[in-house]
Amino acid sequence: MMSQRLLPALILLFSLTGVLAETQAKTDWPTYLHDHSRSGISATKLKLPLKLKWSHKMVSAPKPAWPEPAERDYWRSKNHEPIMIFDKANHLITADGKVYFGSSSNDSVTCLDAKSGATIWKFYTEGPIRFAPEYSEGKVYFGSDDGYVYCIDARSGKLVWKVLGADKDERLAGNERVIAKWPIRTSVLLNGDEVHYCAGIFPQQKVYRGAINKQTGKVINKVTWKYSAQGYLAQQGTELFIRTGNISGGRFVKGLKRRGIPIKPEVNDLPKEFPYAFIGTENLKIGGGDNKIALIDRASGDIKKEFKVEGKAYSVIVANGDLLVSTDKGNVYCFSSTNVNTAKSHNETVKPTAKYSQKLTDFLKRYNTHKGYCLVMGSANAKFISSLAINSELRIVVIENNDQKIAGLRKLFDQQGLHGQRVSVQNINSAKLPYMDYMFNLILTPSTLNDELKRVLNPRGVALSGRNLSKKYTKDPIKGAGAWTHLYANPQNTLNGGEQNTSNNMTIQWFGEPGPRKMVDRHHRAMSPLSQDGLLYVPTQKGVICVDAYNGTNLWENADIPGFMRTIIIRDCGPMALDKKYLYMAGEDKCNILDIKTGKVVKIVSAKDEWGYVATYKNYLIGSHQAKGTSYRKMADRGKGHPSSTAERDNRMVMSSDGLFAYDNRTFKKKWDYKGGRIMNPSIVIGDDTVFFAESSAEKLMANNIGRSTITDFCNEKFFIVALSLETGKVLWKNPLKLPYTQVMFCMYADGKVILSGSYNVNKKVSYEIIGIDAQKGKVVWNGVSETGRRTNGAHGEQWQHAIIVGNKVYSGMRVFDLKTGKFTGEEYLKGKGCGATTASMNHFYSRSRQMRMYPIKSEDGKTAPEGTYLCSTSRPGCWVNIIPASGLVLIPESSSGCKCNFALQTSLAFRSVGN
Numbered sequence: 001m002m003s004q005r006l007l008p009a010l011i012l013l014f015s016l017t018g019v020l021a022e023t024q025a026k027t028d029w030p031t032y033l034h035d036h037s038r039s040g041i042s043a044t045k046l047k048l049p050l051k052l053k054w055s056h057k058m059v060s061a062p063k064p065a066w067p068e069p070a071e072r073d074y075w076r077s078k079n080h081e082p083i084m085i086f087d088k089a090n091h092l093i094t095a096d097g098k099v100y101f102g103s104s105s106n107d108s109v110t111c112l113d114a115k116s117g118a119t120i121w122k123f124y125t126e127g128p129i130r131f132a133p134e135y136s137e138g139k140v141y142f143g144s145d146d147g148y149v150y151c152i153d154a155r156s157g158k159l160v161w162k163v164l165g166a167d168k169d170e171r172l173a174g175n176e177r178v179i180a181k182w183p184i185r186t187s188v189l190l191n192g193d194e195v196h197y198c199a200g201i202f203p204q205q206k207v208y209r210g211a212i213n214k215q216t217g218k219v220i221n222k223v224t225w226k227y228s229a230q231g232y233l234a235q236q237g238t239e240l241f242i243r244t245g246n247i248s249g250g251r252f253v254k255g256l257k258r259r260g261i262p263i264k265p266e267v268n269d270l271p272k273e274f275p276y277a278f279i280g281t282e283n284l285k286i287g288g289g290d291n292k293i294a295l296i297d298r299a300s301g302d303i304k305k306e307f308k309v310e311g312k313a314y315s316v317i318v319a320n321g322d323l324l325v326s327t328d329k330g331n332v333y334c335f336s337s338t339n340v341n342t343a344k345s346h347n348e349t350v351k352p353t354a355k356y357s358q359k360l361t362d363f364l365k366r367y368n369t370h371k372g373y374c375l376v377m378g379s380a381n382a383k384f385i386s387s388l389a390i391n392s393e394l395r396i397v398v399i400e401n402n403d404q405k406i407a408g409l410r411k412l413f414d415q416q417g418l419h420g421q422r423v424s425v426q427n428i429n430s431a432k433l434p435y436m437d438y439m440f441n442l443i444l445t446p447s448t449l450n451d452e453l454k455r456v457l458n459p460r461g462v463a464l465s466g467r468n469l470s471k472k473y474t475k476d477p478i479k480g481a482g483a484w485t486h487l488y489a490n491p492q493n494t495l496n497g498g499e500q501n502t503s504n505n506m507t508i509q510w511f512g513e514p515g516p517r518k519m520v521d522r523h524h525r526a527m528s529p530l531s532q533d534g535l536l537y538v539p540t541q542k543g544v545i546c547v548d549a550y551n552g553t554n555l556w557e558n559a560d561i562p563g564f565m566r567t568i569i570i571r572d573c574g575p576m577a578l579d580k581k582y583l584y585m586a587g588e589d590k591c592n593i594l595d596i597k598t599g600k601v602v603k604i605v606s607a608k609d610e611w612g613y614v615a616t617y618k619n620y621l622i623g624s625h626q627a628k629g630t631s632y633r634k635m636a637d638r639g640k641g642h643p644s645s646t647a648e649r650d651n652r653m654v655m656s657s658d659g660l661f662a663y664d665n666r667t668f669k670k671k672w673d674y675k676g677g678r679i680m681n682p683s684i685v686i687g688d689d690t691v692f693f694a695e696s697s698a699e700k701l702m703a704n705n706i707g708r709s710t711i712t713d714f715c716n717e718k719f720f721i722v723a724l725s726l727e728t729g730k731v732l733w734k735n736p737l738k739l740p741y742t743q744v745m746f747c748m749y750a751d752g753k754v755i756l757s758g759s760y761n762v763n764k765k766v767s768y769e770i771i772g773i774d775a776q777k778g779k780v781v782w783n784g785v786s787e788t789g790r791r792t793n794g795a796h797g798e799q800w801q802h803a804i805i806v807g808n809k810v811y812s813g814m815r816v817f818d819l820k821t822g823k824f825t826g827e828e829y830l831k832g833k834g835c836g837a838t839t840a841s842m843n844h845f846y847s848r849s850r851q852m853r854m855y856p857i858k859s860e861d862g863k864t865a866p867e868g869t870y871l872c873s874t875s876r877p878g879c880w881v882n883i884i885p886a887s888g889l890v891l892i893p894e895s896s897s898g899c900k901c902n903f904a905l906q907t908s909l910a911f912r913s914v915g916n
Helices: 250-258 358-366 382-390 403-415 451-456 711-716
Strands: 012-015 051-057 092-095 098-102 108-113 119-124 134-136 139-143 148-153 159-164 171-174 177-180 189-191 194-199 207-213 219-225 234-236 239-242 277-280 284-297 303-319 322-327 331-336 344-347 371-377 393-399 423-426 440-445 457-465 471-473 506-512 530-532 535-539 544-548 554-558 576-578 582-587 590-595 601-606 610-617 620-626 653-664 670-680 685-687 690-696 708-710 719-725 731-736 744-750 753-762 765-774 780-791 804-806 809-812 815-818 824-828 844-849 851-856 869-872 884-886 889-892 908-913
Touching (some): 092 303, 098 331, 108 139, 177 393, 189 234, 277 303, 371 382, 371 457, 382 393, 393 440, 403 423, 440 451, 451 457, 530 884, 535 576, 576 610, 582 610, 590 620, 610 653, 653 711, 670 719, 690 711, 690 744, 711 744, 719 753, 780 809, 869 908
Parallel strands (some): 371 393, 371 440, 393 423, 440 457
Antiparallel strands (some): 051 331, 098 108, 139 148, 148 159, 171 177, 189 194, 194 207, 207 219, 284 303, 322 331, 457 471, 506 908, 544 554, 576 582, 590 601, 610 620, 653 670, 744 753, 753 765, 765 780, 815 824, 851 869, 884 889, 889 908
């Protein structure tokens, strides 16, 4: 009776050597959902009445890997249901009078006495344990996010063997923890003498499917494959079913039905009050709900009895006449029909630790390392480590290689409520550390600082070494690191931030938060992320989240910028810009100026009706006045203002402003204010101390109370390209121009030229045209046409792509043009397609062609390479500017929010080059 909320994603089938012989007592529950088919049905007849026999409360609640999904799928006009819920609770198994469960918060497997609920033993690993273990013949088997598969003795809790699931041990920041690059993100499944598992979730980084001899720990086979693997493995006959993450569980059910495998009717008919777990016995159905569980008569469907629990009851099992429940609060309950006088309560308590220390707080403030990841070499001062954890938000990794010390430290930190989420004690014996480059914000070592420690130090961090940690070391910024400070990379709108650190060989640097819940729905095409000097700024519906670009730590959030969210940005301008000191965020009629270190608003400056354009250039903050209601600011269902009807396809509206102005970004005093005709928002560009834009004084546009019009109307009459002095706001030149654009229009600046780019339809096909204008005189010096062959009236980026400038070339449509002459070079690029904007480093293009793809700008023969490869195939980027090469990395904050398509992961990602 498999709970629909626990269904896997896409099924993938592999033959097993044979059907597992069921040797366990029928009254036990030795694996997740009772058996390998995950039926959730026990042959036990549960006797009534039941009373609470005992309860056991963990110090810390489970910490699921994945955050909540977006609230709504606007494309399908319905709310989202979470799918990645396999670790919402510590799922239970029971055998031979004991209860076992893993923990994602304190990185342990716990064994309880089934009669009393008392703890018998705990076994610690170096990463979260997200799946229920499996019991067989006196042994307990499980996998951990540390990348190892474990076998431990069920009676004593002693290690029998552990096996690395991948080919090597590398560790990164993943889901806000230090975990293996190839975590064990499936359950294990025993088949005869084989322990089956999968390791890894990113196919481009390799995903392993393996089998281990359960007696000896010897690897029987290990292969790589192209799918993400997350969830409980299942078996039907001789076939192994592997689950692939955040994909609709309905596909699993359909897959089973196609193969003639019967599905219990309860799968499609679950009580709404009990959505978290649903199992069965001979006489009852048992449902898990919010703060309650219910016994339901199998024949009548009537609720016979309800019991209160604390939390959402995701794990419910029946064994040996008892009903056991585990919730998302970390509580375990046992209800029994045996005589119970007084229920026993076992509440794990936190052992008193070092109190708040002003001295330590001052120390952390001095080095600006109160958040992020900390590496401590050696464990000589456990009290100091505890105090460091309590007085900061650091996630601390302690390296130790003495087994006895390791065991003592893990137990101590667990008693203090610190082990796992806050402090991880890791056994590292090799001279080469397994951690990613740039990972740690703070490194503390009593020894000499070596090259390996320097390698893993964050460019924004600090290492303290020697006796009394008296020697300080900081590393230089990453050479050739680019910056992405505006919607299209810079005030010149080139879609290229100058990043040099990209190659054809990219490794994942970190993944995890921010998740989809706070993001703007992807179809609505919101503001791009920004990044500079190792900080990543991720726009949300209500503000911004600042993230450490090198390890994914969320440093601060400001969710109080009224009116910040702006949608349909492809026909508008960006509401956010960045310089070395401030982050500028426009909302309503104001620009909020945030300190980049704290996220606090330090100044607010105002526009007349509504603040439109935002840019920062040298010592200027440049903005535009626009009519109230000009920019789109809401998310809506299809048919009710969804972008499918307001932004996609042909002849849609473009937003415009009434005037431009500039402030001194040191004193915030206004420098000048320009008032002319209607200024097309996507056309505003800055270069060489000059502001350029497209302007129309057509009567039809000027009479419009809201700054929205079609491109055709804008370019049809009284149309000019204008240049203003950035210093004075005075007109340098204003030249009339006839343009063919009907679908989109953008402006860029490079090499003394204003480059216009846009599209129009020719014979039911889309054509792109770029036009070069001399920035000093305003005269057209060249133009180039690129016929893409893509259909008109499209909804997947056919007619709204933005051109790109890299070096001395302009990339538009699918053709490459010389920046000086505008001549077609004979090269083509990006034969793939997608509705997102293409971005560029100095070496690669990045685009959405279903998934995240990268394209080398130059192939081996020196020409542009049109064919790309996956950067990541399991996650979908957003529908406009989302993949930004900057700060020495390729950064991709989660932006598939609202997507219901079948992709395994919804997560923020960062990639680092491991080649030239």
